[in-house]
Amino acid sequence: MPLALLALAIGAFGIGTTEFVIMGLLPEVAGDFGVSIPTVGYLVTGYALGVMLGAPLMTVLGTRISRKRMLMLLMGLFIAGNLLSALAPSFGLMLTGRVVASLAHGAFFGIGSVVAADLVAPDKKAGAIALMFTGLTVANVVGVPLGTLVGQSIGWRVTFGIVAALGVVGLAGIARLVPDMPKAEGVRLRHELAALKNVQILLAMAMTVLGFGGVFAAITYIAPMMTHVTGFADGSVTWLLVLFGLGMVGGNLIGGRYADRALMPMLYLSLGALAVVLALFTLTAHNKIAAAVTIALIGALGFATVPPLQKRVLDQAHGAPTLASALNIGAFNLGNALSAWLGGLVIGAGLGYTAPNWVGAVLAASALVLAFVSAALERRDTRPGTVLAGPVPTERRTAVPH
Secondary structure, eight states, rough: THHHHHHHHHHHHHHHHHHHHHGGSSHHHHHHHHHHHHTTHHHHHHHHHHHHHHHHHHHGGGGGSSSSHHHHHHHHHHHHHHHHHHHHHHHHHHHHHHHHHHHHHHHHHHHHHHHHHHSSGGGHHHHHHHHHHHHHHHHIIIIHHHHHHHHHHTTTHHHHHHHHHHHHHHHHHHHHHHHHOOOOOSSOHHHHHTTTTTTTHHHHHHHHHHHHHHHHHHHTTHHHHHIIIIIOTTTTHHHHHHHHHHHHHHHHHHHHHHTTTHHHHHHHHHHHHHHHHHHHHHHHHHHHHHHHHHHHHHHHHHHTTTTHHHHHHHHTTTTOHHHHHHHHHHHHHHHHHHHHHHHHHHTTSSSTHHHHHHHHHHHHHHHHHHHHHHHHHHHHSSTTTTOOOOOOOOOOOOOOOO
């Protein structure tokens, strides 16, 4: 695998840390600003919506410059947003900082996925994408737990200051290691938009929204769930997030490996098992050992869906993958926002801190249904005599040194 993938993973590490660390600091931030837990949950929802909106916006703005330069500009935006969050004197300004940082997220992973796939042979694309996303998953093993510990011990503002520093390291890594890949020729914005007419791309994005939304329905409120229901001490949230992160790392690598061999079966297995585990979490949340195991499984099964879903979008988008890839990252975060909002609703309705687990189970099961629908449509369209839509114009690839 090319060394440039390390640079992408470094950037992903910083982005992953800021995305997930807030979940372990909800009580601290709520207490500092004097707002409720469901209200401070908008820091998760706002970030996710920013990713969803920023993914197409930043990708379109970056169509006129090289992918490397765009990745560097995105990391600069990420740094600015986290500095604003760290220094915010009010909840509103912190939410603004979260949104500013989130605008870089979708386009970074969308463009980064295309770059990673272009650096390797066709039969290694999902593996390369998974390696880039390893930075995101490792962030949950190292960055998020340490950030949570620092936030609980010294202050959450220090955590976001450190995250901004991680962004500087990511920016330097991209500048040093990623090859200067010229802007793709032969593809215009209309070609990128035309790819979105593909029903399979839209189904893959819907699976992304529902499947990963199932993960966030439970994990967004993990801190109050584990302390109020399971009986863990506040400090235990840190190592519980480590378990979630370890599950993410394993699931991401397994999903990347088997997506290159049997993509749809991998989706069936991961989404089906995820729905079952989320439903069981309503029961296992009352036992410390069972809850810890369940959290690791949610991380593993949730991230096992990431490489196959991202690869499916890239495959279906043919020669105009950049916008579709970025929009699929936005779809992950649309699912995050939807599930965080729904989780806050059921908690606010008095159903308890375990109620979001049922929300997650329903979302994951719905994603599984869409996976079967997608496969059925694909089989129908590949039957002899079926007239397929014309292919999206392919871009002229530029040779990249490995």
